[in-house]
Structure formats: C-alpha cells, structure tokens
Amino acid sequence: MITCSAQTVHTNNIKIREISSGSPQASSSRSPQEWQSILSHAVTEPEELLNTLGLNPDLLPGAVTASQSFRIRVPHTYIARMEHGNPDDPLLKQVLPISDEMVEAPGFSHDPLGEQPKNSQRGIIHKYQGRLLLMPGSLCAVNCRFCFRRHFPYDDNKLNKEEWQSALEYIRQDASLKEVILSGGDPLVQNDRRLKWLIEELANIPHLQRLRIHTRLPVIIPQRVTDDLVNSLTSTRLKSVVVIHSNHPNEIDHTVSAALSRLYRAGVQLLNQSTLLKGINDNAETLAELSEVLFHNHVMPYYLHLLDKVQGAAHFEVSEEQARKLVGDMSQFCSGYLVPKLARETAGMPSKTIISPTYHSI
Template identity: 35%
Template sequence: MKALHSVSDLVATGLMTPEAGDAVRTVAERYAVAVTPYLRETLAGRTDPADPLYAQYVPAPAEGYTAPEEREDPIGDVARSPVKGIVHRYPDRVLLKPLHACAVYCRFCFRREMVGPGGEALTAEELDAALAYIREHEEVWEVVVTGGDPLLLSPRRLRGIVEALSAMPHVGVLRLHSRIPAADPDRVTPELVEALTSPDLATWIAVHVNHADELTPPVRAALARLIDGGIPLVGQTVLLKGINDSHAALEALFRGLVRNRVKPYYLHHPDLAAGTSHFRPTLAEGRALVKGLRGRLSGLCQPTYVLDIPGGHGKAPAAESWVEPSVDADGDGSGDGGGDGGYRVTDFTGRVHGYRG
C-alpha cells in the first residue's frame, strides 16, 4: 500500500468525496499533503471532517484563510539561525534541522510554509557545518533534532549524527521530536532504536500525539520498542479546537500516554501559522482547560502548557498562576496580611487559602 500525497489520492481511496476534493485543491497546492499507509488504514471509515484523527491529516477549506496575525515563520526560526540547519534560541541548547520532509503533514503545523515533498535537506557539507557550530559552542548541552521529522532519516544517517554528537564532551543530551511513532509505527525498528543509542549521550524522544485515538496497538508497540531499547519518551501535544479541547479528551490522552510510559511534557498553545486559525482556541479557553485538569489528573499526567512567543523569543508557561500576592495572607478576609510575605493560594476545588512565607 502506498502513501497518499495529493487530493486526487485522497479522493481515489475514498477519504474524500470529489466535491470535497475540489474544495481543497488550492489549499493542497500551498500546503503539503501526506498520509502514510498505516494512517490510510486507520482512517478508513473515518471521513467526518470533525473526526479527531481525520481533521489532523486531511486538508480542509478553512486552511485557505490566513488571519491578520498569522505568520510564515510564527516562532522566529529564521531570526535565530546563525548557520543553515541550526536554530540557537536558548544559551544551553540548539535545534538541529537536518531535513524538512515529514511522513505526514499535520494541518496545523507551525513550519507548514517550510516543510513538504522535496523540502530542503542539508547537504553533507551543510550538515558538517551545522555540527561544527555545535562543536565550537561549548555552552550547548542539549541538541534537539527536529525538522521535518528526523526519524525519516535512515538508521545509518541517524547513527552518523549520534556519533558526531557523542564525540563532543559538552553535549550531554540528544532529544529528537517525531510524529513517526504515531503516524508510521512500523518505521520504528530495532535497527532504528539501536542507531539512536550511545553510552556517551542520553537520547530522549518527544513523541507528538494529540488524541487518545492515536494510541492504537501498533503505536503502543512502537512506543514500547523505543522504551525497552533504553530511550525515555516524553509527549508533545498541541491544543486543538474541535480535536482535544475538552477535559475528557485531554484526560484520556494524558492518561493513555502515561499508561504507555510516556511522560506528558508540553501542551502547546497553537502557533500563529498561516491557515490554522480554525484550530486555535483562545488563550483564555486554553488556560481554563488546563486549570480544570489540576484536580482531575495526577502530576505524572500534567504537561506544561506553553505559548511560543512570536518572533523567536522562546516559550513561556501559559497556565494561570495558583499562587498570587495577597493583602489577606491568612485568608480570613481581615486584610491583615499587609502584602508583606502574604499569598493567596487556590486549591484544585477553587477554594482560596492564605499563606505566609
């Protein structure tokens, strides 16, 4: 079975009607389309545009609208790229982007203007230059390999990157961000797992999963192969309107991840990528959702809700504060806290307590 790479493919396989295909042809000319054979089977019979899996991968007419605040480079990768393939935003870590191709193209992707079939990949010389930049900057402790999807690279090429980084004494952690375990789980082979491990480097993988329905038996088996091979996993999720923007959906997802030994890491507020406004809840809606999870899920199931500041200024925790300065430190309404060391602390039921310290 072949991957699907066009609207015509989607129509021919029954994932779209001809009329629906005609409505998104212009969208598909601008933003890449790809559905793996695994997802083609998984999506069979799930042709409702509101379905939480279908909506993530199949183009929709709403993508043709670009809101005034949306950007081609919403998190400012270009502004923080000193060398091709490197983004150096934080002092102790860099992004390494060896390729711009993906196995699937998520409809809400913040790099959707940069990735796609034939997307620019680093040549051997450019990869050497990017690795040289890391080698020369001894403050870099963690290298985050992203793209594109780095697990599209062959085990041989991944092994070359791992060996190069392992030879740099100041690099302690390699983190790869990937959709592959959830979108093409058979690609996670023992050979791939072996290529990513090194005794001189701690390898972590951030697995992108947005809905509990993605945790099918093949996906769970792929996650197990990575973990049993010695690679710890964290979960990366985007908060998406109509897909997972409810307490029930997020509870099921985060519990499902932890049940499969994946620690929820980031819950991203959607970036201001062109053509994605229909996926984006308001920040107030996102904060209310996250606040409501505090008493419903254990700490193991709680990711950090983050907002990537447009322009390349990094991530900021976006959740509401549970602890605030107060003039009523003891919570008795007397106001005797005086604002000197006094705080208002909200518990998971919404009750407010005083604290001095």
C-alpha cells in the first residue's frame, strides 16, 4: 500500500486507513447540514489544492489551463487522504488537472459511449433493454479527470417540475423497464427531501423492481450517508443497489467504512466498479488490495472498466492487453468472487463487453 500521512490500521489482515482526529474527516456526525457544508467548501481552484498539499508551484500553470475546460472540484474530506508533498499520490492524480488533458488524442471523443443520441427525453438516457438512466442533476462531489461525461450537455438536461413529470411518465409508459439507474452528475448530491420524493415516485410505478444508484459520495464525503438517506433507500418495495466508484484502497478510511456499514446493515446491496487508470491502479497488487478492502466493508467488486475514450483523458489509458494480464495476475492471489469483471462499454452495443483475462501457469 502506498505510504500516506494517515495511519494504517490492520483489521483481520485488511488495511484500513485511519484519519487523525484533527482532520476534517474525523467527524462522525450524520446531520444533513454537515455533508452539504463539506460540499460547499470543496476546493475549486488549482492553487488552493497545490498549497494545501505542499506541492511544487510549477504544477500550477498546467492545472489552471486544464481546469478552464473542466473545472476542478475536490472536497477536503478526500484531500485529507492524500499524502502531503507527493505529486504521484493515487488519489491526487484522479483529481488534479494537468496539461496532458489538452492533447487531442486520436480515437478519443466528447461522447465516447454514444449517449447523446439516446438522450431524446430530457434527463433520461435509454440505451439498454429493461433499464434506463435518470439524471437528477449535473453536479458531482468531485470532478474526476477521467470522467466520460466531462463534455456532456448537462444544461440541456436540467429538469423543471413539468419535465420531471414528463420523465416519470416516460418510465410509466414502458412496461419493459425493471430498473431505473440514478446517475448524472452524482445523484446523492440531491438533498434528502428531493431524493425521498423521487424514490417514492419511482416505487409507485408497478413494473419497476430495482433502483440502482451510481455514486462517489459515500467514498468522497461519507457524511452523506444520513439517517434520512438510508430510510429513503429502504422504506419502499424497490430493491436498492448502490454502486460506489472506488479506484484505490487508499480511498477507504474509517469514515468511509462506517458509511458503507450503515448502508449494508440497512439492507442495501453494495457493489463497486472501478476504472483502470495508468499510474493509479494499474498493478495487480493494488487491485487485489482494493477488492479485499471492499469485501471487508460489505462491497462486492463488480466491474473493472477499461477507460472510456473521452477527450482529455488519454493519459490515463491502459491497453486491453495489459488489462487482461493484470486481471489474470490478480486471480492468482484473490478468491474468484473478489475478481471484478473486466469490461468495456462501446457505443451502439446492447450491453457492456466482458473481456477474458490472460492467465499464466505457475
């Protein structure tokens, strides 16, 4: 595990990082106001992030230039898990804008998954049979530099009261739908009252069976897991599935562990999907440790995605050949259920494409 300024605690041979009581992350309060305050005070200027971590000011010009096309946003709860003075910290590299983002890479586009042609209904992306994606908002708690929706036309998908009803009516009219996926922008940026209303509206649609939420909030701002949120996820007939997006074991500290435990104890199914990122998690040991830490915290490793080829993220790309080898190597020292499916999402395909690992005899 990469050395961090935070203390590492070993629990049943699983490494979980412990933040000191003086950090912004140590609070265990679950009041709605706390997570909203953390979000509103997120770092939004490259200079502040570099100064907070004691990093070389030579990084500033590239960070400023890259952040003009895709804004930086990083809450202090996430920064607290980064190593002071380390420009190669695996959490920092996910969020720090760099000049490489400005390179126009062949084969990379603004809509790598072909979502915009499937966005005919405002606030809805309907690509796959039996499920659709509903976008409650455009804001994320953290702007990941590899985000495949960094160029998405969110302004064209904002929903007013009438448009919300239109989106819900679209779902009511399609009896083939079994699952609604909340994504965006991070859906858990919405307040508890609004989420409660939306979940109850969806639960009143008879043919729906599941609600799936894709979110980074339990990892980035674990205080987001409030009593009201947990109650909303578990008080209707819908089966709730929360897919967290964790890419490195250093992201899981004791506050994250507590938030995940609350969701699990309430009956929420927890899954994880990661993106394979060059210089961050592109080695079998890191991926295996992430799976172990996730499972220790009641989260099943689900998918390991090849990078979606969005313009501005080419420097994160790991080749398919290397990815297959990494997952094959990972299988040598992980139980089968801890090895996520290696997957690629391709525009126009009816589902994700599962890629077989490359195995080596021992």
